[in-house]
Amino acid sequence: MSEEATEYDASHIQVLQGWEAVRKRPGMYIGSTGERGLRQMVFEVADRAVNEVLAGRAGSVDITLTTDGGVCVADDGPGVAIGETGDAGGPGLEALFSHMQAGARAGGRHDVALGFCGAGPSVVNALSRRMTAEVRRAGTRWVQEFARGVTATPLTEAGTATGSGTTIAFWPDADIFGAAEFSFDRLAERFRELAFLNQALEISLTDLRRPDAPRSVRLRFPGGARDFVAFLDGHAAASAPMDTIAFEREDPRMAGVMEVAFRWCGCPEERVRSFANSRPTVDGTHALGFRDGVTAAVTAYAREQGLLTAADPGFDADRIGEGLTAVVSVKLDHLELEASTHDVLGNSEVRACVRQAVQAHLGRWLKEQPERAAAVIDRIIQGACRD
Template sequence: MSEETTKYDASNIQVLEGWEAVRKRPGMYVGSTSERGLRHMVFEVADRAVNEVLDGRAASVDVTLTPDGGVCVVDDGPGIPIDETEGADDPGLEALLTQMQAGAGAGGRHDVTLGFCGVGPAVVNALSQRMTAEVRREGVRWVQEYARGVAATPLTEAGTATGSGTTIAFWPDADIFGAAEFSFDGLEERFRELAFLNQGLEISLTDLRRSDESRSVQLRFPGGARDFVAFLDGHEAASAPMDIIAFEHEDPRMAGMMEVAFRWRSCPEERVRSFANSRPTVDGTHTVGFRDGTAAAVTAYAREQGLLTATDPDFGADQIGEGLTAVVSVKLDRPEFEGSTRAVLGNAEVRDCVRQAVQDRLGRWLREDQARAAVVIDWIFQGARRD
């Protein structure tokens, strides 16, 4: 290899300024330039609106896929502050939509991040050929338009407003996303999760892209995790030998609260869904604690009933999962995630807190409803023998 081909100096360094870096490498910010990236853009815009509802400043969020390929997100909160002087903690409208946010930290228990990294709506603006904002605040309606990350018009007063709230609409840039389209089902799945995990949240999702195939869903679940388990079981609920065990519990040792719901039904598949601060997780101390707690409760009850002898080993966490449907959700003031994807919860104290709470509730149910407990224990014994 010649010296000329290996030469590397300052002339080889490319400096990207402003939003050019985001548009050059969009996958670094929204995951991909496929449908998955488009879906993440919706979540980045809806993030703020959802948190307005959870903070008690708004009642609902409406998301609409429009006929011209855009997305419109509406909330009925107080309206985004118009300038920096109006809100002590919140950026003004133009700053929010044109300046890169510092990025989502771990967040407290009340801070919900819909997507995987929380880059903010300004990144969505940068990847959109057009974005519009309407703020209804203190009786005045304000509007502004943007293009590819920068303001295209000044913030303009546009008359009086009826009620309050914010509407943000955006149209993804076809030069970046090509012919990719939003998936209604993909958006519905994540918004449904959020509505299950946050009982006060109401989200509507409407698809107007095709006049002959319009769709709309209203997502609100006062039963929380209990409703989630029932949804996961679907028609198989009829085969369940027990009602859903569901509880919420605040534990200061983990600086947070847990919401857990579960039951066994007469089929071999295991469905355990776990979440930390409304973020889906694949594993973590909360799921380990849940499995430890169920195994400990079943073992203790089986010994009380003489179903296990002194020489029989305890049930292992891997032996009680057959036929189990569960939702394990924790909301922590200081969550600690392992890895950049935040898919594994690492808070060590959570394991024992969840284990103890699950063991107490399941143990109580087993002792109080012994007829149905016998059916569940027999099912678990059969599964253990098959293993």
């Protein structure tokens, strides 16, 4: 290879300025330019509205897929502040939609992050051909428009307002997303998870893209993780040999709170869903602690009942997990996520906390419900014999 061909200097470096970087490399901010990326756009805008509800400042969030390919996200909170600085020192309206990472926040157990990497609505603006904001605050209605990362119109007073709230609408730029479309089912799946994991949350999702066949779901689950387990079981719930065990516990050792619900049913699969600060995880210390606790409680009960002798090994965790449906959710002040995709919980102290709580609650249930406990143990023993 010639020296001329291998020469490389500063003239070969391409520097992307401002929103040009987002539009040139959208996958770095929303994951893809397909359906997944469009979904993340919705989450980045809905993030603020969801947290308004969880903070007690709003009652519900309404999301609509419109007939012209846009998305509208509305809440009934106090309305985004229209000045340069918003409530609690946060960004005002224009900064929220035109300044990179203007919506960044400290996080913690009471904060739910929906977006890919917390890029915020400003990135949605950069990737949209048009974006509008309507704020109803202190009796006045304000409107402003944005496009492709910048402010398109000045903030304008548009009359009086009844009630308060914020409505954001955006239309993805076809130059970036092509013919990709939003998936109603995938959006509903994630918002349903959030409603199960946050009992105060109420979300509606409506699809008006086909006027002849509109779709709509309203998601609110006061039963929390208990309702989530019933949903995961579906028709298999009728064959469950036990009621759902569900509890919440705060544990200062892990600086957070856990919510756990589980039961065995007639199906052979194990369905254990875990979450950290309402974010889905594939594994981690909370899931390990749950399995530790279930295994310890079942093994101890079987020994007490003479079903296992002192010389017998304890039950295998995989065998105990057959037919087990569970939701394990922790909300921590200081979240430690591992793996390149940040979907493995790493907080070491969580494992012991969850294990002890699960072992205590399941152990108590086994003693208080001997007939159903016998059905669970018999199922496990018969499965072990088949092996």
